[in-house]
Amino acid sequence: MILAIDSSLGSSVAVVDPATDEVRAQADSASPRGHAEVIGTLLERALDEAGVAPADITHVAAGMGPGPFTGLRIGIAAARAFATGRGIPVVPVVSHDAAALEHLAGDPTGAFAIVTDARRRENAVSTYSGLDDAGIPVRTGGPDLVPSSETRHIRRDEAESAGSEGISAISPHLGTTTSIAAGAVGILAARSIRAGRIPDIAEPLYLRAPDAKLPGPVKRVST
Amino acid sequence: MNRIEPLVLGIETSCDETGIGIVRGRTLLSNTIASSMDEHARYGGVVPEVAARAHLEALQPAIERAVAEAGVRLDELDAVAVTSGPGLAGALMVGVGAAKALALALGKPLYAVNHLVGHIAADIVTPETEPLEYPTIALLVSGGHTSLLHVRDLTSDVELLGETIDDAAGEAFDKVARILGLPYPGGPQIDRAAEGGDPAAIRFPRGLSRASDLERHRFDFSFSGLKTSVARWIEQREQAGDEVPTADVAASFREAVVDVLVTKALDACASRGVPRLLLGGGVIANRRLREVALARAAERDVTVRIPPLSLCTDNGAMIAALAAQLIASGREPSTLAFGADSTLPVTEIQVAEREAVTA
Ligand SMILES: [Zn+2]
Numbered sequence: 161m162i163l164a165i166d167s168s169l170g171s172s173v174a175v176v177d178p179a180t181d182e183v184r185a186q187a188d189s190a191s192p193r194g195h196a197e198v199i200g201t202l203l204e205r206a207l208d209e210a211g212v213a214p215a216d217i218t219h220v221a222a223g224m225g226p227g228p229f230t231g232l233r234i235g236i237a238a239a240r241a242f243a244t245g246r247g248i249p250v251v252p253v254v255s256h257d258a259a260a261l262e263h264l265a266g267d268p269t270g271a272f273a274i275v276t277d278a279r280r281r282e283n284a285v286s287t288y289s290g291l292d293d294a295g296i297p298v299r300t301g302g303p304d305l306v307p308s309s310e311t312r313h314i315r316r317d318e319a320e321s322a323g324s325e326g327i328s329a330i331s332p333h334l335g336t337t338t339s340i341a342a343g344a345v346g347i348l349a350a351r352s353i354r355a356g357r358i359p360d361i362a363e364p365l366y367l368r369a370p371d372a373k374l375p376g377p378v379k380r381v382s383t
Numbered sequence: 384m385n386r387i388e389p390l391v392l393g394i395e396t397s398c399d400e401t402g403i404g405i406v407r408g409r410t411l412l413s414n415t416i417a418s419s420m421d422e423h424a425r426y427g428g429v430v431p432e433v434a435a436r437a438h439l440e441a442l443q444p445a446i447e448r449a450v451a452e453a454g455v456r457l458d459e460l461d462a463v464a465v466t467s468g469p470g471l472a473g474a475l476m477v478g479v480g481a482a483k484a485l486a487l488a489l490g491k492p493l494y495a496v497n498h499l500v501g502h503i504a505a506d507i508v509t510p511e512t513e514p515l516e517y518p519t520i521a522l523l524v525s526g527g528h529t530s531l532l533h534v535r536d537l538t539s540d541v542e543l544l545g546e547t548i549d550d551a552a553g554e555a556f557d558k559v560a561r562i563l564g565l566p567y568p569g570g571p572q573i574d575r576a577a578e579g580g581d582p583a584a585i586r587f588p589r590g591l592s593r594a595s596d597l598e599r600h601r602f603d604f605s606f607s608g609l610k611t612s613v614a615r616w617i618e619q620r621e622q623a624g625d626e627v628p629t630a631d632v633a634a635s636f637r638e639a640v641v642d643v644l645v646t647k648a649l650d651a652c653a654s655r656g657v658p659r660l661l662l663g664g665g666v667i668a669n670r671r672l673r674e675v676a677l678a679r680a681a682e683r684d685v686t687v688r689i690p691p692l693s694l695c696t697d698n699g700a701m702i703a704a705l706a707a708q709l710i711a712s713g714r715e716p717s718t719l720a721f722g723a724d725s726t727l728p729v730t731e732i733q734v735a736e737r738e739a740v741t742a
Binding site: 165167194195196197199200201203204207214217229230233234235236237238239240241242243244245246247363364366370371372373374375378380381382 | 425426427430432433435436438439440442443446447457472473475476477478479480481482483484485486487488489490493561562611614615618619622719720721722723
């Protein structure tokens with residue numbers, strides 16, 4: 161069984177059966193804050209509803225973002241700690257890929273973009289084109305940060321014709337994605353394990369350097 | 384759960400040290416610390432986002448190292464403990480998220496505890512010492528806090544007597560080091576610069592020590608005015624074309640900090656009739672502070688306890704030790720419904736304690 165955790169937007173925890181890609185249970189909190197408060201309860205609920213004991217978990221899938229730093233880290237910290245506790249591997253997943261997988265379930269063709277709010281008037285954008293033979297969305301670009309003003313008013317046909325080139329010209333005909341389902345994160349992890357292509361993502365997809373100013377010269381205090 | 388000598392793993396991420404500690408009752412088995420201090424050096428102080436990122440990277444390897452060093456298996460633990468606050472919110476959350484998941488993965492109870500009270504618990508797992516007697520006054524001094532506590536019982540009765548109203552003492556060392564053109568962290572740098580200097584050369588102000596301040600702030604600290612006063616003194620020297628006697632400035636500044644810390648701590652001992660003083664926090668590494676505290680306490684028949692430095696700086700062993708004491712005193716574990724509380728008051732020794740099930 162795969163335990164999947166994503167806190168890149170809200171908080172989501174799921175248990176996925178890797179033999180069937182069935183989402184056995186998923187527990188969510190939509191709030192973009194309070195990830196540390198809810199993560200334990202969501203883990204407990206997902207395991208409970210799936211009727212699965214921690215000892216039955218063989219892999220932990222972690223949504224690596226992109227997402228606002230503070231919340232994103234909580235899910236990854238929880239995924240790594242759970243895996244350490246059980247002595248099992250962590251399978252990193254790009255959170256946008258999970259949103260793409262859900263979109264492709266309805267329409268498995270065509271190019272499109274997954275856009276999430278990255279705060280500070282920027283969006284995180286990834287572009288996709290269909291599924292590969294392992295059933296994993298083909299990411300043609302991103303995730304990258306794009307000013308919100310450039311991703312707002314463009315239509316679907318433009319998105320499709322822009323292809324993998326200018327992400328900044330592509331738009332969300334899907335609108336902005338506001339939640340990531342851990343179930344989809346878990347399915348992607350199952351597929352990447354089966355395909356023997358576990359992505360090598362060691363660090364969260366912060367997409368931004370930390371806010372830190374180098375100190376200037378010492379200011380005078382005398383007047 | 385073994386309530387007499389519980390095996391506890393503690394997770395501490397409130398500032399820039401990722402601390403994982405393992406204790407069995409009062410016995411220290413591992414005190415693993417991964418510090419991101421070097422990454423903050425060029426910024427002249429702890430950058431919260433840099434610290435939080437470093438915690439996430441350090442956590443898993445630190446847990447594995449601690450377990451290996453302690454020679455135990457994770458499934459043997461009786462409980463997991465974590466710092467809920469006070470501290471840097473984003474940094475604390477990494478530890479909270481990890482602790483909840485670790486406890487659930489292992490099916491073990493979780494204890495969410497207070498960082499400052501943890502500093503007091505460091506004394507308990509100090510090797511080869513008799514247990515601390517209560518009550519005691521505790522002076523906790525670091526880059527993040529400067530607090531004076533009256534500890535009547537570690538698990539149930541800790542009172543905040545006073546704390547800094549502006550900079551922490553460690554911050555004052557960092558800021559004055561920068562004024563003197565010395566690198567971060569400032570404590571050891573000031574110590575080195577003060578060598579051969581005269582601590583009585585310049586009479587820098589002792590914050591909140593005038594009679595008019597003592598009424599309201601008898602046990603509070605203030606270091607921001609001291610820092611400004613050092614800067615002004617140096618500027619005046621430079622303006623007059625005189626050389627700045629760095630060793631004298633460093634020694635006199637350090638003396639002002641040490642004097643006010645020790646004076647207020649011993650005043651607390653006297654006013655509460657408590658002949659015991661426990662020191663904690665990273666600034667305790669400062670040798671002059673230890674010397675003055677020991678000498679002046681001896682004159683007043685106050686016994687001073689100083690845990691080894693590795694247990695004075697932020698660490699996970701003190702968090703595990705506090706939880707072990709809470710378990711031994713019969714406290715229930717915390718629920719999963721708590722978060723990081725950057726301003727957690729010292730009176731909240733454990734957060735989100737589950738209600739006892741009555742049969
Ligand atoms: Zn501390």
